[in-house]
Amino acid sequence: MSEFLELQALTDRLLTAARKAGADQADAVALEAAAVSVDVRGGRLEHAERAEGVEIGLRVLIGGRQACVSASDRSDRTIGEMAARAVAMAREAPVDDNLGLAEPGQLTRDTDSGRLELFDPGPEPSPEELQDLALRAEAAALAVEGVSQIESAGASHSRRRMWIAGSNGFSAGYGRSGHGLSAVVITGEGLGMERDWAGESRVHAADMPAPEEIGRLAGERTVARRGARKPPTGAFPILYDERVSGGLIGHLVGAANGSAVARGASWLRDTLGEQVLPKGFDLLENPHLPRHGSSRVFDAEGLATAPRLLVRDGVLQGWTLDLATGRKLGMRSTANAMRGAGSPPSPGVTNLELTAGSRTRDELIREMGRGLLVTSMLGASVNATTGDYSRGAGGFWVENGEIAYAVNECTIAGNLRDMLLRLTAANDAPEWRGMRVPSLLVEGMTLAGA
Known part of the structure; x- marks a missing residue:
């Protein structure tokens, strides 16, 4: 020392x-x-x-x-x-x-x-x-x-x-x-x-x-992106590649942050103990993973950290809290305080893992038939209070269960509460990520392209 x-x-x-x-x-x-x-x-x-x-x-x-x-x-x-x-x-x-x-x-x-x-x-x-x-x-x-x-x-x-x-x-x-x-x-x-x-x-x-x-x-x-063009407009299934699927779950995690809940600025504010993901999905935070950059044994307020389930079998288990937000909500801190040198503590998460599915990403592509595989996101318009979601995206158009051509300059939209209840997960969760989330298929989103 x-x-x-x-x-x-x-x-x-x-x-x-x-x-x-x-x-x-x-x-x-x-x-x-x-x-x-x-x-x-x-x-x-x-x-x-x-x-x-x-x-x-x-x-x-x-x-x-x-x-x-x-x-x-x-x-x-x-x-x-x-x-x-x-x-x-x-x-x-x-x-x-x-x-x-x-x-x-x-x-x-x-x-x-x-x-x-x-x-x-x-x-x-x-x-x-x-x-x-x-x-x-x-x-x-x-x-x-x-x-x-x-x-x-x-x-x-x-x-x-x-x-x-x-x-x-x-x-x-x-x-x-x-x-x-x-x-x-x-x-x-x-x-x-x-x-x-x-x-x-x-x-x-x-x-x-x-x-x-x-x-x-x-x-x-x-090279796979050569010849990219706009996709058609309509309602289609959207498959979030594992490169970007963590961002979708990140919206859920942000809405479960005690700071947002205490301000009433969360679309999850009335859903504690309710279904927010399909049955069978767990979302685990494990701050004790060795050799992972955000792991820690204590938080920024000196409390002992421990693994916890944010979501169990699709049901929201609790908020992410530091001492102050816990007191505001009448709850105990979840030992999630983070801080920098010039700022007070605030709640944050580390090392999240979402339950993976049994099928490969390619199998989900075949099953979706016609839709969009998203590999990049561009900008965001997300209403933190209502969960209304609209984002620019790029990726690949899928036709007859196969990748047909690269896609750019399109917008995907929906409501996070509905989207997250219609997830299907692949089995390709990446290693070494702060958020281990596999590719996720969401049925029936709005796509604005050509």
């Missing part, structure tokens, strides 16, 4: 300053991060960037009021000014009796994140090594017949360490690392140009796929 000593000392200094300034309660965050990224194009280095620094944040609470401040300067003068400014701001803020730190008895004693393997112990890749990975991905994409050019190929590495401490006695931290690689590929020319991409990210370099695999996939996806 020696690598955290400086961060822990910074949070202690922030809390001391907050007490001296007159705060009733306070919590502090110290974050150290570094990232390097390399982009190549045409077999040559195009851009390289490195960023690193330390950020500190302080939240103070006074009589049901709160304020947050942050800074990158760690001097005693700055910390003292931060505390004084935060207290002055809090005294002018509106009263919310639901605000407050966790009681000491609520805090977890298990703060060791080591078992989750969130930090790659291997050496950090050099810029030259990152460049080599990007060049290999680019070369593999260019080798796919029909690729006209590479828009970009890039590799990156990041690491960060964070310490959180509160006047209630909580004090703990964790470190995370990340490796990423992606390629964006173009086929065709002029008005007939189409693009697609592929990319992956992992906590550990050893878990990354080969750059040749990523480049080849990006090239194949792009």
